Amino acid sequence: MINVLAVTHHARENINPIRPEASQIIGLHKTGKVRVTALCNPNSPLIALFESHGIEVFTDKLNKKFSLTSIKKIKQLIKDRDIKILHLFNNIACCNGAMAAIGTDVKAIAYRGQTGNMSRIDPLSYLTLLHPRLDKIICVAKAVELELKTHLGRHKDKAVTVYKGHDSSWYQNPKADLSDLKLADGSFVISLVANLRPRKGLPVLMEALSLLPKDTNLDVLLVGADPSSPQIQALIESSGRVGRVHALGYRTDAPEVAAASDLTVLPTTKREGLCRAVLEANSYGIPAIVSDTGGNAELVKDGHSGIVVPPSKPQELADAIMKLYNDRELCALYGKNAKERAVNKFNVEQGVQATLYVYLSLV
Structure with a gap:
């Protein structure tokens, strides 16, 4: 059983934009090969949804790209829950999660949802997707993966593509x-x-x-x-x-x-x-x-x-x-x-x- 910590931040009441992400997290938990723990912001509409599927949920404000409080929270959960995979679903999660991973054995995975707006000469990029502590970056499309690889130098193998999944039952x-x-x-x-x-x-x-x-x-x-x-x-x-x-x-x-x-x-x-x-x-x-x-x-x-x-x-x-x-x-x-x-x-x-x-x- 792989212990996974999914870090995600959503304040919208409308579930439509985050349904694919939520379903992926729930689906992984249901495989029997993964035990997911989630860290969400306190107002996230995902909390009740995750808990209804047996996922343990913790909360943190997750409102800054660099927060000592959030970093400390993530690091503590990695230790307490014996987390092997740290899955970071947006930039706020990525900045704080990558920092929290330093000094641990956890494998850190980030998410990349679009092309552009990144540069190897931009220091801010090294706080997110070019952070050296990231082990993998899951891209939403092959075009996103190929573009990201142009910025990864000798670490091109970090980028992989996984299409976000939709369920036909959502569209009835x-x-x-x-x-x-x-x-x-x-x-x-x-x-x-x-x-x-x-x-x-x-x-x-x-x-x-x-x-x-x-x-x-x-x-x-x-x-x-x-x-x-x-x-x-x-x-x-x-x-x-x-x-x-x-x-x-x-x-x-x-x-x-x-x-x-x-x-x-x-x-x-x-x-x-x-x-x-x-x-x-x-x-x-x-x-x-x-x-x-x-x-x-x-x-x-x-x-x-x-x-x-x-x-x-x-x-x-x-x-x-x-x-x-x-x-x-x-x-x-x-x-x-x-x-x-x-x-x-x-x-x-x-x-x-x-x-x-x-x-x-x-x-």
Whole structure:
């Protein structure tokens, strides 16, 4: 039996973003080969979930990237629970956990969820993923692994890929009710679900919409876009489709909103990982158009479960939208294939087994 300490920090009430991570931890505990102890922040929604599956949970604020209190707590748990694997699921956990591992025999594993924003000449990188005390770094996609290896020098073997697992049972809710939006009859509905940082490509999508024929009957749902933001409203105006592009703000039912669309898009310009929102839409049978950055091209099989376009190319994105707009049968086929791909390639079981393999290779 391998004793594992999983260190994770989440303050959101919405469980959707952290369901794959939680299910992986629970799945490992259920294998009978791993005994998981968890360290969470006191407000984490994971506490009750973990405890309901027999996982012992401790709490710490985990609110600073370098906290002597957190480091001491982790080090004490390593000693008291005879921890062999220290699994660190975010930057706060990584900074404190890697420091706590110093002077112990524990094997420390970090998580890497996207490409970019790292440099071998940046001292801060050595407090997280380039910390010399880390033994493995589990990457969310192969593209993330390959990019990380360019920073690891002679320690390239530290980086491995494990796809985050999703469960089809999570995606059985009814589609979101969009009746209040008064969408046009027969409208082709496109969703973009993202925390709309500039790199998520909203300007690219708005420019692509401006390139479509004026009589194209479509509506666009922007989940995560603040409707009161002047910048968002200016972008919507630039699309030439005011009244047909709807900023919905933050939604706890984002997967159900995507399920109510015909197509989801993610025109990220850089620094992508393996987008959860696309996997959620795919799990409901909704195909995706994504840009070829990070793990997107691993998530969507071009010409089979969706379309992959070059990043920051509005015309190519517009052409892809029109292809599926004009061929609804093809769009539906891509959606069917996307759902099968989500079930077969990105399920919880493969994530658990791949992670267990990493554990066994270290212990």
